[in-house]
Amino acid sequence: MKSIRTIKDQLDRIIHLKETPQRIISLVPSQTELLCDLGLEDFLVGVTKFCVHPHHIRKDVAVIGGTKQIHLDKIKALQPDIILCNKEENTKAIVESCESICNVHVSDIFTINDSLELISQYGDIFNKAKEALIIVNSIQRELKDFKTFIKNKPVLKTVYFIWKDPWMAAANNTFINYLLELNKFENTFKNESRYPVVELGKSTVNEDVDTVLLSSEPYPFKEKHIKDIQEFYPNATILLADGEMFSWYGSRLIKAFKYFKNLRLSL
Template sequence: MTSAPMGQLIDAAGREHRPAEGPVRIVSLVPSLTELLCDLGLTGQLVGRTGFCVHPREALRAVPKVGGTKDVKLDAVRALAPTHLIVNIDENRRETVEELAASVPVVVVTHPCAPQDNLALCELFGGLFRCSGEALRLQAALRGALDEARALRAELPAEDVLYLIWREPWMTVARDTYISACLAEVGWRTVPASAAARYPEVDWRAAEIRGAAGVLLSSEPYRFTARHLPEVEALGGRPAQLIDGEMCSWYGSRAVAGLRYLAALRRRLAVRGLNSPEV
């Protein structure tokens, strides 16, 4: 996402929006952005969410669920009579969004591809939902986290790492994903360097994989645990480390904590080695 011209509110589909007027009823089909809406002070305007929208947990208990990110219950959304629908290009099905667009007045399409894209996202939501003060505070925190990550990147030499998201088949992330962009902010380059798919299968025999400094095992979407570490180390011939997947893949307001988590993890592993038992 890129910043819109001053005063314009343009989403990832290129659609221009106007600041909301009157009562606002939001249905969010994106877990990361549900969290962002709450952090912007909009919990009271949130009338629907997916079952994967779990943060902040207590604040969302009373907000009705409308299915998953891919299997949205269309009638449940319509019954909530939302004024605004929040969707994401990667996380929601296009046909679902198109069907709901016929009955929801405002559909906001998002597609952050790197941590800095969250600055424009905050600007869009802040202007659209008239909460610019909260958005500016989040932007300032994000700029600080980006500065900290880049300082670390300048301090430590870059390292190649394999980031696992699935087992049987073993799968990783391409460099054009948000996850890879987050890791790059602290100097971790994901392998392979190029791939035809965004989430390619792992060839454990490939020179890039064997030459990586280590393997990072994510907690989502597959929930890797400590019992998987010996198996992965045997396959890859490299040390393996568990990593919090939410801190790498959730955008919106989570990017602030995510970048600081990654910077702290990289600094610790630079001292203790990639196979440190701590996460």
């Protein structure tokens, strides 16, 4: 008789595994990319419509909805062994609904260490410990090099917008804020929580902001939006930012630090 493995997810929820999961559903785009980089693409049976890396994944694997709205009937029909969620990306109701089908693992990411822990957990769950260690080591190597690069760079007072109409910014208690701090971008909204709405008007003209970053996701900011915000931050350099680099916390981090270097050099 095979022994049952007991594993905790990042919310300290207990998962009991009789064997290594063979049919995986991912409800988180960055985790989908991570699974593929761990060599698990052939085991994916369901992904979201926002899972865009690798670019072909939505053609090869069933799409079961988005990150906030899922088609539970499609998920049931796919007979998954495990469903992978994230506390921020997916709702509590989604997690509870999925638990009625099979094991559910929930990630909870605020720091690089949280990301590395998740990668190691996936290595354990899916019997990919060697592959996970390679990714973890790569991220740590890139991070060490970036810290050397950024060490003597000046701190820039920064706003990071994620949405328009209403305008919303990334604030404290987010992975984005953690990466902003790592980049020595002092978040103007560091004393607020999560994603506050920013009321733009004459009273909000902020002359001491150095940099405004307009994220490519979830709102797809374009060059034309730079003019919309310039009058409120007259002395700031306004740039489009790759949202995946600032918010995807899986294997994407291997590429992120080179991107951050180039971003900083552009300033």
